[in-house]
Amino acid sequence: MKFHILTLFPDMVDTCLHASILGRAEKGGHLSFHSVNIRDYTADKHKKVDDYTYGGGAGMLMQAQPVYDAWLAVHRGAGREKIRTVYVTPQGRTFTQELARELAGEEELIFLCGHYEGIDERVLEEVVTDSVSIGDYVLTGGELPAMVMIDAIARLVPGVLHNGSSAKTESFENGLLEYPQYSRPFVWHGKEVPPVLLSGNHRLIEEWRCQQSLLRTKERRPDLYEAYTKEKQE
Numbered sequence: 001m002k003f004h005i006l007t008l009f010p011d012m013v014d015t016c017l018h019a020s021i022l023g024r025a026e027k028g029g030h031l032s033f034h035s036v037n038i039r040d041y042t043a044d045k046h047k048k049v050d051d052y053t054y055g056g057g058a059g060m061l062m063q064a065q066p067v068y069d070a071w072l073a074v075h076r077g078a079g080r081e082k083i084r085t086v087y088v089t090p091q092g093r094t095f096t097q098e099l100a101r102e103l104a105g106e107e108e109l110i111f112l113c114g115h116y117e118g119i120d121e122r123v124l125e126e127v128v129t130d131s132v133s134i135g136d137y138v139l140t141g142g143e144l145p146a147m148v149m150i151d152a153i154a155r156l157v158p159g160v161l162h163n164g165s166s167a168k169t170e171s172f173e174n175g176l177l178e179y180p181q182y183s184r185p186f187v188w189h190g191k192e193v194p195p196v197l198l199s200g201n202h203r204l205i206e207e208w209r210c211q212q213s214l215l216r217t218k219e220r221r222p223d224l225y226e227a228y229t230k231e232k233q234e
């Protein structure tokens with residue numbers, strides 16, 4: 001799967017994406033990352049990419065021209081109809097595991113990262129297919145939220161995680177939080193591992209994990225628990 005990231009800070013993005021599990025998956029040919037510096041596409045002789053907002057107000061806005069030309073360069077290169085273009089913004093719909101799964105089904109995605117007060121609305125109207133937020137708080141730019149989304153999407157691409165089953169049992173996959181887990185030693189700070197996990201009885205272990213998953217979700221995320229029980233009743 002290929003990710004194009006349109007940004008004014010490509011170094012920020014590159015450092016993060018080429019490291020760790022994503023970097024390994026890129027070397028293995030499962031993922032590819034292409035950061036594009038929007039500033040390289042400005043027609044302004046001083047390399048300016050922002051200007052004051054019409055109507056007044058605080059801060060500067062990213063102008064339509066450099067954003068559009070950067071997007072067009074990626075799009076033309078891809079030679080296809082329309083690559084889904086995600087605008088990373090606090091005004092978007094909230095990113096979820098479900099949306100991560102949906103986007104992981106695409107062959108290619110473009111992420112558009114804003115800065116300053118945002119981006120001229122006219123270019124957004126022409127290129128954006130999905131406006132997405134990572135939560136109800138405001139960050140200084142779109143790069144960190146884009147990294148969060150790319151990480152969540154990329155790890156669902158086949159071959160990226162070596163342990164295929166871990167993505168299936170983890171939190172949110174079935175609408176619940178994951179059960180607690182333990183490793184050696186059996187006793188740590190006077191606390192024992194729940195004995196059922198040493199029983200070797202897979203049915204009992206499965207039941208215990210399911211019960212723990214429900215309890216944990218009810219306690220920590222009553223909203224998820226309610227949605228889960230409602231769906232089970234239908």
Ligand code: ADE
Nearest residue numbers: 088089090133134139145
């Ligand atoms: N840009 C600034 N804040 C953001 C957020 N919460 N989600 C997505 N993009 C953002």
